[in-house]
Amino acid sequence: MGKSNDWENKERESFITAESKIAQRIHENQQNLSLLTVAAHQIIHNDKPKELLDSLFREISQELGLDVYFNYMYDSVQDKLKLMNYAGIDDDLAHKIRFLEMGEAVCGCVALKQECLVMEHIQQSDDSHVQLVKSIGIKAYACYPLLSYGKLIGTLSFGSSRKPSFDRLVLKLMATICEQVAVALERAYFMSELMLKNKALNAQNQQLAASEEKFRAMFDAALDGMVLLTEEGIVLDANPSACELLGIGPDIPNQEIGRLVEILHLESSEREAVLRLRDGSERIFEYAVTQDNVLLGNKLVSFRDITEKKKVFQTLLEAKELAEETSKAKTEFLTILSHELRTPLNSILGFAQISLEDKVHDLHQIQQERIHKILKSGRHLTYLVNEMLDHVSTKSGKLEMKSETLHLSLIVEESLRILQPMIEAKSICVRVCDPDRVPHVRGDGNRVKQVIINLLTNAVKFNVPHGEIRINFEIVGPTLKTMISDTGIGISQEQHKKIFDPFYRIHHPEYNVEGTGIGLTLVKSFISIMAGTVGVSSTLGEGSCFWFTLPLD
Numbered sequence: 001m002g003k004s005n006d007w008e009n010k011e012r013e014s015f016i017t018a019e020s021k022i023a024q025r026i027h028e029n030q031q032n033l034s035l036l037t038v039a040a041h042q043i044i045h046n047d048k049p050k051e052l053l054d055s056l057f058r059e060i061s062q063e064l065g066l067d068v069y070f071n072y073m074y075d076s077v078q079d080k081l082k083l084m085n086y087a088g089i090d091d092d093l094a095h096k097i098r099f100l101e102m103g104e105a106v107c108g109c110v111a112l113k114q115e116c117l118v119m120e121h122i123q124q125s126d127d128s129h130v131q132l133v134k135s136i137g138i139k140a141y142a143c144y145p146l147l148s149y150g151k152l153i154g155t156l157s158f159g160s161s162r163k164p165s166f167d168r169l170v171l172k173l174m175a176t177i178c179e180q181v182a183v184a185l186e187r188a189y190f191m192s193e194l195m196l197k198n199k200a201l202n203a204q205n206q207q208l209a210a211s212e213e214k215f216r217a218m219f220d221a222a223l224d225g226m227v228l229l230t231e232e233g234i235v236l237d238a239n240p241s242a243c244e245l246l247g248i249g250p251d252i253p254n255q256e257i258g259r260l261v262e263i264l265h266l267e268s269s270e271r272e273a274v275l276r277l278r279d280g281s282e283r284i285f286e287y288a289v290t291q292d293n294v295l296l297g298n299k300l301v302s303f304r305d306i307t308e309k310k311k312v313f314q315t316l317l318e319a320k321e322l323a324e325e326t327s328k329a330k331t332e333f334l335t336i337l338s339h340e341l342r343t344p345l346n347s348i349l350g351f352a353q354i355s356l357e358d359k360v361h362d363l364h365q366i367q368q369e370r371i372h373k374i375l376k377s378g379r380h381l382t383y384l385v386n387e388m389l390d391h392v393s394t395k396s397g398k399l400e401m402k403s404e405t406l407h408l409s410l411i412v413e414e415s416l417r418i419l420q421p422m423i424e425a426k427s428i429c430v431r432v433c434d435p436d437r438v439p440h441v442r443g444d445g446n447r448v449k450q451v452i453i454n455l456l457t458n459a460v461k462f463n464v465p466h467g468e469i470r471i472n473f474e475i476v477g478p479t480l481k482t483m484i485s486d487t488g489i490g491i492s493q494e495q496h497k498k499i500f501d502p503f504y505r506i507h508h509p510e511y512n513v514e515g516t517g518i519g520l521t522l523v524k525s526f527i528s529i530m531a532g533t534v535g536v537s538s539t540l541g542e543g544s545c546f547w548f549t550l551p552l553d
């Protein structure tokens with residue numbers, strides 16, 4: 001009896017234990033289910049990864065006895081794990097472990113193998129992979145790969161510093177949560193990426209709208225006419241200037257351009273078109289067309305009315321032609337005149353010379369003096385006629401120039417000899433500086449002499465009695481510069497350019513000097529034909545310095 005009672009008691013006890021175990025399991029399952037429900041709620045309703053994980057951890061950590069979590073995301077470009085979210089550690093440590101190589105520590109191993117790892121009794125473990133979590137007092141640690149469609153997106157791990165190991169159900173629960181988190185995280189990151197792109201797109205749209213507005217303002221304000229045309233010549237848009245220039249109303253879009261204006265002539269190489277407008281007037285337009293591919297196959301044609309400009313241009317052209325013809329006629333007249341003058345002049349000079357030398361018919365003293373005057377004036381006239389001829393030949397380009405090696409100091413010496421009577425008559429002192437050190441130059445000897453004689457003649461003519469003339473030489477680059485300075489009346493600044501013009505003379509009532517006003521014109525023409533330049537520096541009342549350059553030989 002006693003035995004059977006014992007057995008019954010044992011039986012009842014084991015039944016009660018089994019029953020309470022079942023009740024315990026049911027309770028635990030219910031608890032886990034409610035945790036899963038809470039987790040699922042967080043996962044579904046939160047699009048921000050950090051918020052999602054932090055609040056999820058807050059909800060489950062107490063129930064499951066968890067103290068830390070780490071969420072690394074996989075950076076496929078660098079092939080590394082990057083710590084994105086965490087709880088239970090300080091920011092300094094988080095910064096230190098912000099990157100993990102694949103295979104490094106527990107999370108690196110999980111990422112590499114794409115399998116979950118559960119490490120327990122860590123404080124007693126020597127495994128190198130757990131040293132990091134061991135150092136922060138973790139006793140049990142579980143890390144799960146976050147996979148989306150079989151592809152690694154990161155890892156999520158939980159650690160407990162209270163329990164040395166995890167319950168089987170807790171592990172299962174954490175695995176389930178991680179599966180859901182993977183999908184949610186991918187969605188959240190995808191969403192945040194999408195939002196960033198959306199933001200950038202919005203900014204771009206705003207920029208586009210601003211630039212469209214700017215373009216529209218420019219289009220409307222442009223003084224040139226602008227018309228946007230399709231390939232077929234249909235008007236899509238036209239600015240106010242276009243309507244005004246073409247004499248049409250603003251209601252032109254979608255009309256064919258040929259119906260609005262009549263194209264009489266189109267010169268594509270010159271970009272000119274002659275159009276007949278609606279009021280019957282003919283106008284000339286200058287136009288430009290944008291590249292076809294810029295405006296999706298449409299063309300932007302900009303144009304301006306050049307009818308008046310063309311008229312002015314035509315008038316100017318005609319005036320220029322007339323001036324050229326007149327100048328040509330003048331040159332021809334001067335050439336003929338000079339040639340025609342030379343023949344009677346030669347005869348006057350010849351007969352005057354014969355009369356002077358005639359030993360048979362003796363002339364009276366007075367007759368001889370008169371013939372001398374005829375000879376002097378005749379020679380001067382010959383000089384003038386020759387200068388005139390030189391001038392017309394340089395203008396018509398008929399003047400021939402030699403290119404020879406020249407001893408400039410010798411030419412200066414010879415010129416001074418010719419002008420000696422004139423120099424002495426005015427008691428002018430002439431100084432030539434370093435004549436022996438003057439290098440050779442290239443040019444036409446006779447023309448260079450003519451240049452020097454012209455400049456020296458002026459330096460004497462416009463000098464004061466007992467004045468001074470200096471001749472200096474200087475090498476400037478590949479040229480020799482010859483300077484002829486005098487102590488004469490000088491020239492005002494505004495006359496410096498004009499004195500080189502043909503027939504230009506400055507009126508000096510107190511100096512009654514002969515001249516044609518062509519000497520300096522010839523100097524300039526001759527020197528420029530010989531590849532040199534001419535210039536003057538002068539101060540009124542103090543003297544002048546005329547210079548010219550010639551290429552070194």
Ligand code: ADP
Nearest residue numbers: 458459462490499505506515516517518519520
């Ligand atoms: P012309 O000497 O026959 O008048 P040029 O062409 O040689 O013609 O000179 C033009 C003008 O330049 C002269 O009339 C004179 O007024 C001025 N001129 C030229 N050389 C000098 C000079 N050395 N000093 C002052 N004036 C000068």
